[in-house]
Amino acid sequence: MDKNIGFIGCGNMGEAILGGLLASGQVQPANIWIYTPSPDKVAALSAKYGVNQAHSPQEVAQIADIVFGAVKPNIMLKVMSEINNSLNKETLVISVAAGITLDNLASILGHDRKIIRAMPNTPALVNAGMTSLTPNALVTQEDIANALNIFRSFGQAEVVDEYLIHPVVGVSGSSPAYVFMFIEAMADAAVLGGMPRAQAYKFAAQAVIGSAKMVLETGKHPGELKDMVCSPGGTTIEAVKVLEEKGFRAAVMDAMDKCMQKSIQLSKS
Structure with a gap:
């Protein structure tokens, strides 16, 4: 250049x-x-x-x-x-x-x-x-x-x-904080299961990196990739069931909606 x-x-x-x-x-x-x-x-x-x-x-x-x-x-x-x-x-x-x-x-x-x-x-x-x-x-x-x-x-x-800047704030600008919380929660659960904390953070963080890379590089829908991990009667589907019962998707969507609304509010002030 x-x-x-x-x-x-x-x-x-x-x-x-x-x-x-x-x-x-x-x-x-x-x-x-x-x-x-x-x-x-x-x-x-x-x-x-x-x-x-x-x-x-x-x-x-x-x-x-x-x-x-x-x-x-x-x-x-x-x-x-x-x-x-x-x-x-x-x-x-x-x-x-x-x-x-x-x-x-x-x-x-x-x-x-x-x-x-x-x-x-x-x-x-x-x-x-x-x-x-x-x-x-x-x-x-x-x-x-x-x-x-x-x-x-x-x-x-x-x-x-520019009219999409508030969704950008929610899905990209602020979202590292949500992901850090998710990594921390997964690591806490692994520690509860007996894994040393430093190792738990490494396993959780690498799982997030790898999963994101699969979305970007395979071109597959995230739901399809999720289904690939969920064996019938297996461990993963048990965890997915609990996340659905606890309103995982709705909580993420509600949180991002609040984030976007705050961004709109701040842009007007």
Whole structure:
């Protein structure tokens, strides 16, 4: 990718993007500039990755063809207002701030700017992220392809219409928390059965990884894969019966519905 990339803010998510991008070989360190309010943090990132140090967000905006806004949502619009006059006309701005809409960004940057709203999730930190990308009408197909390549360097990414952003929050953004709870509960049960806790976590987590991989790679319906494990009169169907009796599916759906409703509420505030 023959582009200069800039990061304004580089916390956990920003560094996950940076690390994935460099590991993929799409962009060389010499073509990346980083700014954070902490000079020590900038120096540390530069030493670790070999990227350029920027002394202000405006410097990043002037140099970069693609600018990542990776600051906290509560200061994103303020930061965007500070760099607006420094951006080049064709610069692509990618925001990873949750809850900040394309209209919010355009109201600050101008409605003639190319903007993508991105929502990665925390597994991006271990190169297994899932990211939604929502471009505005001015973003070109080449820009979208470049953005997809960047986010796919540390997981999976898909283009999603903005009206679907609340389901994205429920099914991807917040869902690692539900999965962690499921892993913890399975491990607790294994400990109850006598397994050492560290080993129980490993068995439970690997079972989740493997099951998810089967869904993604076989193309089979999750119900079909479930049926493959449930032998007649066997152990698995006993567990499935209890989960059905306890309302497992309904509880997950209700929880995600609450999550989506909260996302809608926050977006209006």
